Amino acid sequence: NAGVTQTPKFQVLKTGQSMTLQCAQDMNHEYMSWYRQDPGMGLRLIHYSVGAGITDQGEVPNGYNVSRSTTEDFPLRLLSAAPSQTSVYFCASSSRGSDGTGELFFGEGSRLTVL
Amino acid sequence: GENVEQHPSTLSVQEGDSAVIKCTYSDSASNYFPWYKQELGKRPQLIIDIRSNVGEKKDQRIAVTLNKTAKHFSLHITETQPEDSAVYFCAASTGGTSYGKLTFGQGTILTVHP
Numbered sequence: 001n002a003g004v005t006q007t008p009k010f011q012v013l014k015t016g017q018s019m020t021l022q023c024a025q026d027m028n029h030e031y032m033s034w035y036r037q038d039p040g041m042g043l044r045l046i047h048y049s050v051g052a053g054i055t056d057q058g059e060v061p062n063g064y065n066v067s068r069s070t071t072e073d074f075p076l077r078l079l080s081a082a083p084s085q086t087s088v089y090f091c092a093s094s095s096r097g098s099d100g101t102g103e104l105f106f107g108e109g110s111r112l113t114v115l
Numbered sequence: 116g117e118n119v120e121q122h123p124s125t126l127s128v129q130e131g132d133s134a135v136i137k138c139t140y141s142d143s144a145s146n147y148f149p150w151y152k153q154e155l156g157k158r159p160q161l162i163i164d165i166r167s168n169v170g171e172k173k174d175q176r177i178a179v180t181l182n183k184t185a186k187h188f189s190l191h192i193t194e195t196q197p198e199d200s201a202v203y204f205c206a207a208s209t210g211g212t213s214y215g216k217l218t219f220g221q222g223t224i225l226t227v228h229p
Contacts, residue, residue, distance in 0.1 A: 007188075013188070031214065033216070035219075040124070042204060042219040042221040043204065043223050044218075059116070059218075090159070093215075096214045096215075101147035101164075101166065101208065101210045101214055102215045103164070104217055106159050109158055
């Protein structure tokens with residue numbers, strides 16, 4: 001299994017440009033999510049999905065869109081990039097354990113710089 | 116929503132010493148508390164977790180304790196080694212329909228000096 005795969009690993013954008021961060025998992029996990037990581041602020045949830053066709057907002061959703069058309073894929077779209085979106089982005093997936101909890105498996109991360 | 120506070124933000128120890136990182140959470144419904152280790156430039160990876168029906172869990176040099184009444188949990192690393200140097204994150208989740216929705220602390224940069 002490849003686990004959680006993110007592309008691209010690095011991206012530089014100009015303010016106002018749009019782009020999509022791709023995320024795919026091959027573990028048949030129902031749950032997928034996107035986090036952003038900024039220095040001193042930990043990992044903050046952007047959007048998440050509990051299954052194909054179902055998405056919801058996390059803590060910091062503004063400026064980002066998601067969709068979940070298949071179990072495997074969960075792309076994150078930046079419609080009009082802003083310097084405040086400079087960050088490292090992590091995609092993660094999880095399946096529900098027998099006790100109702102789930103371990104998050106992270107992708108390698110995508111470092112985005114918005115100029 | 117849930118809020119997780121983590122302390123200290125940085126921790127420096129000598130090889131062989133113990134290290135303790137503490138977290139508090141706000142949502143009394145939280146029942147799952149994992150700890151993640153992130154090495155420089157790498158992805159976070161789970162190192163240990165604890166459920167609310169357990170007060171303490173150990174895995175070799177790593178242990179986690181949970182006090183549900185006080186709503187805090189801690190990571191203990193004994194006999195630290197240079198390879199323990201990393202950023203450590205605590206997290207909390209209510210499980211159930213939100214089983215994958217983790218709220219993370221701000222992280223602790225642990226440095227172990229040889």
